[in-house]
Amino acid sequence: MMQSHSELSARTFVDVHAIQEELDQVRWGLHDGAGSEAAQHAAAEARASVLNLIAVVGNEPELGEISSVLDRLSITNPSRTLILLAQHTREADKLEAQVSAQERTESGHRVSTERVILHAHGEPARHLASLAAPLLIPDLPVILWWPGRPQFDNPLFDDLCELADRLVVDTDEGFNDADLTRLLEVARRPKARASIGDLNWARLIAWRHVAAQFFDMPAMLGRLAHIHGVSVFHGSDGSTAQARLLGGWIRSRMATVGIDVPIEFRPDDSLEHGVRRFLIYTGGDEGPARFSMIRHRGGRLSTHIRLGDQDVAERTVRLESRAIEELLSIELTLPGHDVLFEQALEAALR
Amino acid sequence: MAQAVTTPLSQNILRDGLILPRTPDPAAMVIFGASGDLTARKLMPALYNLALNRYLPSGFSVIGVADTALTEDEYRAHMEQAVQKFSRTQPVDRAVWQSLAEGISYVRMPFDDKSGYGRLAAELDRLDRERGTAGNRVFYLATAPQFFSVIIDRLGSSGIAKAGEGWKRVVVEKPFGNDLKSAQGLNQAIHSVFTEQQIFRIDHYLGKETVQNVLVFRFANGIFEPIWNRRYVDHIQITVAEDIGIERRGKYYETAGALRDIFQNHLLQLLSIAAMEAPPNFDADSVRDEKVKVLKSIHPIDVAKDVIRGQYGPGWVGGQQVPGYRQELNVSPQSTTETFVAVRLKIDNWRWAETPFYLRTGKRLPSRASEIAIQFKNPPHLPFAKTAVEELTPNWLVMRIQPHEGASLKIAAKIPGPVMRLRTVNMDFFYGSSFMVESPDAYERLVLDCMLGDATLFAREDEVERAWGLVDRIEAGWASQSPPPFPNYAAGEWGPPEADALIEQDGKRWRRP
Numbered sequence: 101m102m103q104s105h106s107e108l109s110a111r112t113f114v115d116v117h118a119i120q121e122e123l124d125q126v127r128w129g130l131h132d133g134a135g136s137e138a139a140q141h142a143a144a145e146a147r148a149s150v151l152n153l154i155a156v157v158g159n160e161p162e163l164g165e166i167s168s169v170l171d172r173l174s175i176t177n178p179s180r181t182l183i184l185l186a187q188h189t190r191e192a193d194k195l196e197a198q199v200s201a202q203e204r205t206e207s208g209h210r211v212s213t214e215r216v217i218l219h220a221h222g223e224p225a226r227h228l229a230s231l232a233a234p235l236l237i238p239d240l241p242v243i244l245w246w247p248g249r250p251q252f253d254n255p256l257f258d259d260l261c262e263l264a265d266r267l268v269v270d271t272d273e274g275f276n277d278a279d280l281t282r283l284l285e286v287a288r289r290p291k292a293r294a295s296i297g298d299l300n301w302a303r304l305i306a307w308r309h310v311a312a313q314f315f316d317m318p319a320m321l322g323r324l325a326h327i328h329g330v331s332v333f334h335g336s337d338g339s340t341a342q343a344r345l346l347g348g349w350i351r352s353r354m355a356t357v358g359i360d361v362p363i364e365f366r367p368d369d370s371l372e373h374g375v376r377r378f379l380i381y382t383g384g385d386e387g388p389a390r391f392s393m394i395r396h397r398g399g400r401l402s403t404h405i406r407l408g409d410q411d412v413a414e415r416t417v418r419l420e421s422r423a424i425e426e427l428l429s430i431e432l433t434l435p436g437h438d439v440l441f442e443q444a445l446e447a448a449l450r
Numbered sequence: 451m452a453q454a455v456t457t458p459l460s461q462n463i464l465r466d467g468l469i470l471p472r473t474p475d476p477a478a479m480v481i482f483g484a485s486g487d488l489t490a491r492k493l494m495p496a497l498y499n500l501a502l503n504r505y506l507p508s509g510f511s512v513i514g515v516a517d518t519a520l521t522e523d524e525y526r527a528h529m530e531q532a533v534q535k536f537s538r539t540q541p542v543d544r545a546v547w548q549s550l551a552e553g554i555s556y557v558r559m560p561f562d563d564k565s566g567y568g569r570l571a572a573e574l575d576r577l578d579r580e581r582g583t584a585g586n587r588v589f590y591l592a593t594a595p596q597f598f599s600v601i602i603d604r605l606g607s608s609g610i611a612k613a614g615e616g617w618k619r620v621v622v623e624k625p626f627g628n629d630l631k632s633a634q635g636l637n638q639a640i641h642s643v644f645t646e647q648q649i650f651r652i653d654h655y656l657g658k659e660t661v662q663n664v665l666v667f668r669f670a671n672g673i674f675e676p677i678w679n680r681r682y683v684d685h686i687q688i689t690v691a692e693d694i695g696i697e698r699r700g701k702y703y704e705t706a707g708a709l710r711d712i713f714q715n716h717l718l719q720l721l722s723i724a725a726m727e728a729p730p731n732f733d734a735d736s737v738r739d740e741k742v743k744v745l746k747s748i749h750p751i752d753v754a755k756d757v758i759r760g761q762y763g764p765g766w767v768g769g770q771q772v773p774g775y776r777q778e779l780n781v782s783p784q785s786t787t788e789t790f791v792a793v794r795l796k797i798d799n800w801r802w803a804e805t806p807f808y809l810r811t812g813k814r815l816p817s818r819a820s821e822i823a824i825q826f827k828n829p830p831h832l833p834f835a836k837t838a839v840e841e842l843t844p845n846w847l848v849m850r851i852q853p854h855e856g857a858s859l860k861i862a863a864k865i866p867g868p869v870m871r872l873r874t875v876n877m878d879f880f881y882g883s884s885f886m887v888e889s890p891d892a893y894e895r896l897v898l899d900c901m902l903g904d905a906t907l908f909a910r911e912d913e914v915e916r917a918w919g920l921v922d923r924i925e926a927g928w929a930s931q932s933p934p935p936f937p938n939y940a941a942g943e944w945g946p947p948e949a950d951a952l953i954e955q956d957g958k959r960w961r962r963p
Contacts (some may be wrong), residue, residue: 313473317507396545403508412582413581416546434469440466
């Protein structure tokens with residue numbers, strides 16, 4: 101694919117009206133000094149924007165990383181992006197905004213986006229939501245992406261959740277049980293309630309898809325009612341939230357038809373991080389069966405069905421190792437509350 | 451321990467919430483014409499990408515059938531090369547290919563060889579036993595059309611099409627007949643073995659994301675439908691323009707022409723989806739019922755007045771000098787085959803009465819473009835002094851299928867300044883800018899739909915026959931006239947001058963797409 105990326109302008113402001121004015125200027129390519137061909141193109145076409153995205157970062161190095169993820173994300177999700185660098189622990193009050201416009205061309209398509217970086221120290225850092233709100237494009241959904249573990253007790257977190265339609269986190273980033281519980285509370289509280297998206301949940305789509313496919317086969321569907329156990333093998337380093345969620349998912353699904361599934365978690369030092377094997381055991385009149393999924397290096401998943409002592413079906417499919425922007429992109433296209441995720445999370449915490 | 455359930459599960463609850471298509475039942479796909487171009491370029495790459503993205507079931511198997519001398523290993527190697535060359539995703543994942551290839555076998559036989567069908571039946575039985583395909587079969591006719599009838603006949607007489615358990619479906623590639631009589635004959639032949647619900651007639655145009663998006667555009671947005679009728683629409687232009695010539699397809703094109711190659715299928719499909727009523731739901735029969743109603747409502751065409759044909763001569767396209775149609779490979783130097791056709795038609799129903807539709811398609815036109823363009827009527831009166839309604843460019847809504855899929859709306863705006871001056875501006879929506887993701891190939895969607903038994907995006911018997919009826923009427927009209935002095939447009943022009951006259955006599959002009 102042919103790609104190009106250019107920054108049309110970048111200026112620094114402190115006043116909300118000045119920022120709004122500058123956003124309009126860059127959005128429509130109206131700068132006096134922006135008579136470049138790129139700016140004229142930007143002005144000549146209607147902008148396709150699908151959402152407002154607010155990302156919260158903790159420090160300058162993180163700002164660089166998140167900015168490049170958002171650059172890549174803008175290809176599939178043209179949006180108004182606000183990056184908040186909120187450092188309330190730094191003493192001297194400071195509030196600074198940088199407005200810029202980006203243009204990307206890929207395979208002949210052009211996407212133009214605007215970005216505002218709001219950098220605050222001290223007290224203004226606690227009230228950044230008041231500055232973010234007027235900078236959003238009306239009538240488009242607001243997604244709050246909080247990389248790392250959110251500061252659940254920071255008032256900024258609640259203020260931003262109030263503003264957002266959806267909060268996106270990555271529970272693979274060191275979430276412990278207390279964090280997972282807080283996350284579930286956010287989805288269920290009456291005020292400042294946002295639907296929750298989790299990049300770790302998006303990583304599990306392939307596992308869930310393949311597990312469901314076993315029982316798409318008419319000959320296998322009957323066995324699902326006789327599920328009597330599940331084993332999740334996973335690496336033991338870092339967060340185990342991914343394994344917990346997968347176990348929570350199958351447990352919560354089966355609970356809808358009154359079946360309680362015992363989940364066995366098998367952490368293993370010799371395995372790489374994340375879920376590596378997922379086994380479903382069924383019994384009943386048709387005899388014992390094992391449905392297994394094994395993750396291999398190189399982004400592949402092999403699946404096996406064993407009926408009694410006979411292997412009946414094997415295949416290999418892709419298990420995409422998705423970049424953060426791809427996972428984010430999946431989460432951004434999901435509508436409203438992800439009830440399945442919330443139920444899986446709840447079951448994982450049980 | 452798990453609690454016992456008293457009733458079996460009626461549905462797969464693990465599938466809840468997965469925004470992914472259902473997985474088809476394990477099945478065997480028998481591809482007739484397995485060593486041909488279509489299999490190599492489209493079918494096998496589509497199957498590979500479906501496998502890669504986890505859409506194919508375990509045990510899915512392919513039996514290639516052709517009369518080419520190949521061993522099974524050679525056939526698999528040939529298909530692997532095809533996938534490596536034509537897959538839309540690269541590089542090809544060897545392990546995934548290997549997993550798919552394990553289920554690929556090859557039966558060499560002439561399509562009319564009765565004993566060959568015995569070997570095919572044995573191979574299908576083996577797959578049922580060893581790979582759990584459970585009697586589910588897709589028979590894919592990827593051959594030249596002259597073989598369709600004989601293959602269907604042999605599938606019937608050998609018992610393969612009906613044997614045992616499981617579902618049986620047949621996919622028929624276009625062209626589905628070459629006139630109404632042959633289409634009816636083919637339908638009759640297929641119906642002697644398969645029911646209509648088992649037949650999947652492919653028009654790959656309907657598998658395109660952007661064609662489906664026209665339906666979403668019309669029926670998922672409340673603002674368009676109220677003005678989508680004779681009261682507000684002045685006329686509609688549908689264009690399928692190609693800048694290429696006939697490439698190496700001279701032999702086929704000489705017998706087809708633009709009327710059979712594009713008008714009968716792609717153009718009439720676009721007409722149907724632009725003009726149809728909203729179906730009650732998106733199932734196969736509801737959508738196709740509405741499409742057929744459009745074709746039934748087409749007012750009888752006066753061929754002498756309403757149809758223009760053309761043939762390109764030498765000229766320049768995209769800065770390249772190109773030969774005329776009669777100089778192309780396998781084309782007669784006196785050929786009277788049309789490479790361009792423009793048709794004016796009307797639809798006799800309450801929504802469209804007296805609203806003209808102008809359809810055109812051609813080879814070697816100045817650019818490649820497929821679009822449905824709707825011109826709205828001008829406002830009845832302009833309150834702005836010294837600005838006549840006639841000075842305004844009308845509102846156009848254009849749905850572009852390719853290239854640059856999307857929609858644009860042309861609206862009037864005031865030119866800044868003390869004087870009231872109006873100017874037309876374009877509001878453009880590029881599909882690709884909002885969803886810059888790679889769309890699946892049309893064949894992937896259609897193969898998957900067929901395996902799932904969803905015929906919404908396939909042509910139904912009555913639809914195909916209605917379309918051929920229209921083509922026959924035009925052909926009959928042409929047969930009673932002497933052909934125009936071909937060539938009558940130069941490569942790189944928008945068809946012959948008569949095509950301009952056709953629309954200009956109604957006080958309208960063709961859009962430049």
